[in-house]
Amino acid sequence: MTDRLILLRPDDWHIHLRDGAALPHTVMDAARQFGRAIVMPNLVPPVRNAAEAGSYRERILAVRPQGSRFEPLMVLYLTDSTQPDDIRAAKATGFVHAAKLYPAGATTNSDSGVTRIDNIFDVLETMAEVGLPLLVHGEVTRAEIDIFDREKYFIDEHMTRLTERFPTLRIVFEHITTRDAAQFVESANANVGATITAHHLLYNRNHMLVGGIRPHFYCLPILKRNVHQQALLDAATSGNPKFFLGTDSAPHARHTKEAACGCAGCYTAHTALELYAEAFDQHGALDRLEAFASHFGADFYGLPRNTEHVVLVREDWTLPAELPFGDRELIPLRAGETLRWRLEEHA
Ligand SMILES: NC(=O)N[C@@H](CC(=O)O)C(=O)O
Ligand SMILES: [Zn+2]
Numbered sequence: 355m356t357d358r359l360i361l362l363r364p365d366d367w368h369i370h371l372r373d374g375a376a377l378p379h380t381v382m383d384a385a386r387q388f389g390r391a392i393v394m395p396n397l398v399p400p401v402r403n404a405a406e407a408g409s410y411r412e413r414i415l416a417v418r419p420q421g422s423r424f425e426p427l428m429v430l431y432l433t434d435s436t437q438p439d440d441i442r443a444a445k446a447t448g449f450v451h452a453a454k455l456y457p458a459g460a461t462t463n464s465d466s467g468v469t470r471i472d473n474i475f476d477v478l479e480t481m482a483e484v485g486l487p488l489l490v491h492g493e494v495t496r497a498e499i500d501i502f503d504r505e506k507y508f509i510d511e512h513m514t515r516l517t518e519r520f521p522t523l524r525i526v527f528e529h530i531t532t533r534d535a536a537q538f539v540e541s542a543n544a545n546v547g548a549t550i551t552a553h554h555l556l557y558n559r560n561h562m563l564v565g566g567i568r569p570h571f572y573c574l575p576i577l578k579r580n581v582h583q584q585a586l587l588d589a590a591t592s593g594n595p596k597f598f599l600g601t602d603s604a605p606h607a608r609h610t611k612e613a614a615c616g617c618a619g620c621y622t623a624h625t626a627l628e629l630y631a632e633a634f635d636q637h638g639a640l641d642r643l644e645a646f647a648s649h650f651g652a653d654f655y656g657l658p659r660n661t662e663h664v665v666l667v668r669e670d671w672t673l674p675a676e677l678p679f680g681d682r683e684l685i686p687l688r689a690g691e692t693l694r695w696r697l698e699e700h701a
């Protein structure tokens with residue numbers, strides 16, 4: 355049995371760092387685990403252009419822990435009024451690495467998202483031309499569609515035609531949660547990849563709903579049934595380079611989750627690698643973890659792989675019951691519970 359894993363330092367290809375008083379906490383956690391992270395732009399107001407991405411990046415760098423070389427990879431938030439020139443300007447910065455499509459109303463802070471995908475086809479054309487990947491929150495938002503089916507509908511109504519219409523555009527189907535999405539990505543062309551979260555590998559909707567409703571398991575896209583969890587585990591551990599690590603770590607202060615109408619998002623950045631290691635270990639695939647966590651994402655984005663290493667040891671330890679979060683507190687996934695793996699401070 356492997357008790358010590360040395361991995362090339364991983365990157366997180368989908369994280370929410372938030373802003374303001376939250377930022378020192380989220381950046382510290384991300385920087386301890388990852389070399390780089392694709393930083394989601396769903397602030398209020400969102401990160402819509404190169405200038406906004408530049409100032410957000412500065413705010414992140416300002417709170418980076420001493421000695422850390424953690425690199426935030428910035429993302430534009432597409433709206434109905436994004437123009438091809440916004441894409442060109444963003445690409446020219448060198449620090450914007452993608453643009454994100456949030457269907458309006460699909461998830462946290464998506465009110466300014468795109469109302470009709472066809473309205474931004476000229477923008478997508480430009481992205482294909484300049485080589486800026488499109489990141490997609492793939493859920494339809496129509497009220498009559500069941501929340502558990504929204505990803506599947508998005509594939510049928512949008513993903514298929516997007517990949518056909520823009521065959522040279524790199525597209526990341528973010529935080530996939532269904533067997534349908536895994537199959538779609540597998541059979542799509544080589545420009546289509548997907549991120550998979552640790553919580554969708556470790557849990558299914560029973561964990562959220564059996565024996566009481568657990569708000570800290572509530573995220574979007576919502577946890578699905580067990581067969582989908584198994585399909586995601588198969589995809590993540592398959593060695594297929596289209597599937598790579600993206601935590602979708604999405605912090606919300608405790609009082610906004612433990613509420614009558616609680617926010618969507620799980621906080622996993624604090625123990626991301628430990629959680630992924632547990633999932634891969636349970637699936638008998640620890641030998642596949644490094645490629646998923648440290649190779650495939652960088653390769654997909656056309657960035658060099660990291661050169662430093664991190665060490666994971668098999669060792670039980672207990673997470674704190676809560677973490678500080680500005681002047682509030684944050685309940686991480688698995689708060690107060692035991693983890694099987696621990697990331698060592700230094701390699
Ligand atoms: N995943 C979530 O449940 N929430 C994310 C938004 C998102 O990634 O869809 C957030 O920003 O809180
Ligand atoms: Zn999302």
Ligand SMILES: [Zn+2]
Nearest residue numbers: 370394602604
């Ligand atoms: Zn997200």
